[in-house]
Amino acid sequence: MTQKNRLGGGQVDRNTTLTFTFDGKTYAGHPGDTLASALLANNVRLMGRSFKYHRPRGPLSAGSEEPNAIVELRSGARQEPNTRATTAELFDGLAARSQNRWPSLAFDAMAVNDRLSGFLTAGFYYKTFMWPAAFWEKIYEPIIRKAAGLGSLSMQADPDTYDKGFRHCDLLIIGAGPAGLSAALTAGRAGKHVILADEDFRMGGRLNAETFSVADMAGADWATQSVAELSAMPNVRLMPRTTVIGAFDHGIYGAVERISDHVAVPETGKPRQILWRIYAQNTLLCAGATERPIAFENNDRPGIMLAASLRAYANRWAATPAPRVAVFTSNDDGHRTARDLHAKGVKVAAVIDTRADAPRSHDYEVLQGAQVVDTMGRLGLTFVEVRQANGEMRTVECGALGVSGGWNPNVQLTCHQRGRPAWDDALAAFVPGGTLPPGMVVAGAVGGQFSTYAALKSGADAARQALGLKGRAPRIPDAEDAPVEQTPFWYVEGCTRAWLDQQNDVTVKDVKLSHQEGFRSVEHLKRYTTLGMATDQGKTSNMGGLAIMAELAGKTIPEVGTTIFRPPYTPTSIGALAGRMRGKEFHPTRLTPSHVWAKERGAVFVEVGNWLRAQWFPLPGETHWRQSVDREVMATRASVGVCDCTTLGKIDVQGTDAATFLNKVYCNGFAKLAVGKTRYGLMLREDGIAMDDGTAARLAEDHFVVTTTTANAGKVYQHMEFVRQCLMPEADVQLISTTEAWAQYAVAGPNSRKLLQKIVDAEYDISNDAFPFMACGNITVCGGLRARLFRISFSGELAFEIAVPARYGDALMRKLMTEGEAFDVTPYGTEALGAMRIEKGHAAGNELNGTTTALNLGMGRMVSKTKDSIGSKLSERPGLNTADALVQVGLRPVDAADKITAGGHLMHADGPVDAAHDQGYVTSAAYSPTLGHMIGLGFLKDGANRHGETLRLVSPVTDLTVNVEIVSAHFVDPEGDRVRA
């Protein structure tokens, strides 16, 4: 457990030792470590295998741009694949495993791919697995899928919770490096509401990784002091461990806060992560810059990393990948790494600088005008091969190589509204350009302000500008202000297996091949080679690819352009996006007031939209659902049944123009409906197709209660609001949905009046004379409870629907059951309801299926010609009114034992069975306990004139052919005597 490569200093807490495992082996680290820094301190450079060639890899970076050190964290249900070791905060007991290797990280059998690399170039799949075509799905794809991919899923439910939250601020500052801290201090001291978000667990950005001083103290100390001042301000909210993943419309930002990723198990009551929606008046992007590598032969060996990451490990985490290091650079920044590591006591073997005039050093050798042309070391770097300015080759022994090709501003979030970055010649890099998301400004390195002083100053200035702060500018602390000079140097001449995208194994050769094969657009290059398509989205690799492509095409880099940057900025867990919307919280259940009672009765429930409705009520001894349903139908038709119909939509329509309004939304007339009467209404879409049906009861001259089907309650309400506000804005009519306000029960059957008379208060006469079919009214029940009574029937029996305020629904149902004992009252569910409505020939959702008109439904004459209503004009279109238009009919099997199924089509008794000879189709089918055989409803060409004809019902899908007789859809009581009884 010795930390062989642990250096002095740094921002790790040596007073505490954390124990963790990697591939089963135990190591020690400290609070403040990342998994990567702790492994490096323990002399572990090899952390993963690449995606395609299974090349051994170690960390390239020390941050979220990491392409290589991708590991699996934790175990059991919390196992999490494809996490970056460079950002995983170390905690005691962390169990990490390498990925994409078998049987072990050091010996990976799939590394044979690396030997076959000559064949596995860009476009390999497209070229190789084309023939025979049938092989793709069955043979090629499964093999490729098995060989590719990185981590593995636990295949268990995530045991943690995730949440969503909303925050507002005057200024959102993204990134807490020198620019972000300076901006936050400026805005915070001015009393503005500030959110400062940073993806790191320690705020300070590069200040923590550098040795520069700020205001006569170490930069990291200045950062600590600034964070302390900010955290004392009530108007400033610090959000460490928070990645702003996207810039959305109108100043809305998405941010993922990792609340519990740095502990083994979330604290009780705390979520794992929170997805914040931040509403920002202004946004200041201080996202910094990412160092870019140089491509050279075998530049992917463990130990080869970005130079600034190498010094970040030394300065912040007091860790070095090896005791002896070298640096390969094209600019002055690389020399900082050499200086810092030398100061930490790490042997700097050489600084290889591509520039002939590179600065020299007393402390280590500088090879001017030299380039690294190859490297050695199978599982970790041992030597680099250097071609010196004079052409002589030289071998430098080192266990780590810091590579610096300059810096790229992190422009991603500036492009999320389709902005395109601009090329800055002086920096030889893309900087934010064009149109930024409204309200966004940038400061610090993302804006090309690379020195510490420039970052501090631009942060303060940008905050003042964004917030319109007046008064004297704040004093900027003294800080490093070196001039910035970046010499573009993308790759070493002559290299082929030089990696650009290390995660997806895209080499310089692949880019050249794709150019040779004619891929000219940068978007095509990306998709053909997969450059930049990995979990890091090419943060370290895209620029190199663009530069090579530009060179081959004889264009400049800005002419080639970049691919489009899209959210999220870094990989985001699905859990965070889902938040609490899991299981029942994603699809909540609505329960009717009688639900508890129905459960006590042992009801079987069915989901209807979000509602749970009783489907049937099995009695002891009933083993098949049909036994229960048939009994419920027969009992209702023989005496009385009760069904909960609370879920039907109820809309209150009030105002002096209420009748005029209903005349507009229903195709049939409502103006002359008398108070105290109910009428069936059919609602059309403007195109003449039936939308929904229901009843409208006139409780007063200016007051109607409209019902809708359960499924369309929301849609019909929306449609009615459209008509009211957009088409009849001057009408005096108000709408409100009262679906939840009333519990409503259908009481059906010859004894329904007798049952109701036992609970309706005596002053209300509900005899057939006083309260005839289609009557409605306000009444009281059970000694004064206000209620509504409607004499309407879906079952075809003498029936009522009674509504009481929802909180009395349970009591009313129980009362109906008790009082109904004398009549053997039977509760019935949706199946019996469905069977009875088919027996009666009533259309329902199956018939109002979005393709049928009033004519199809056999209600063509209901569409009033004397008034205008929604859909009345377009329902007159000739195409909807042909002589052979489909009309609803009833179906009965010629052989009573035969089955009828919905979905089947009707064909002539003889002749071909194909679409050209189609006569119609079946929409509903049920066993009719009343008739003792199956019945169906369907649509048949010219159906009204074909009663008595025998057709074939065919369903090739279920292999069914049955002879059916076309009959009236009204199987039971066609004259309607019962409902009027």
Place this chain on the structure above:
Amino acid sequence: MIINHPLLGPRDSAEFVYLGAATLMDRPDPDTATAEEWHDYGYLRDNPAGPHRELWFHEGGDRSILIVTRNTTTHEITAVELARTVGART
């Protein structure tokens, strides 16, 4: 997106339901309109790259229908009106 409701101030677009182009308000006169006018009303929509007047129903709010003028390329919203007020004016 944030929709600046004339009565309720700035509201998140998640509270709204999109109902389509505001031309839906220009329903043909049932007494005089030709079949072609009905066809155009029912089936033809402009698809501009730029400002677009459209209806948003504040289902999660006060149930107002708003006419929002939104630039389809930038999502910039330049005007928000109550449909009922506009409809009553025309």
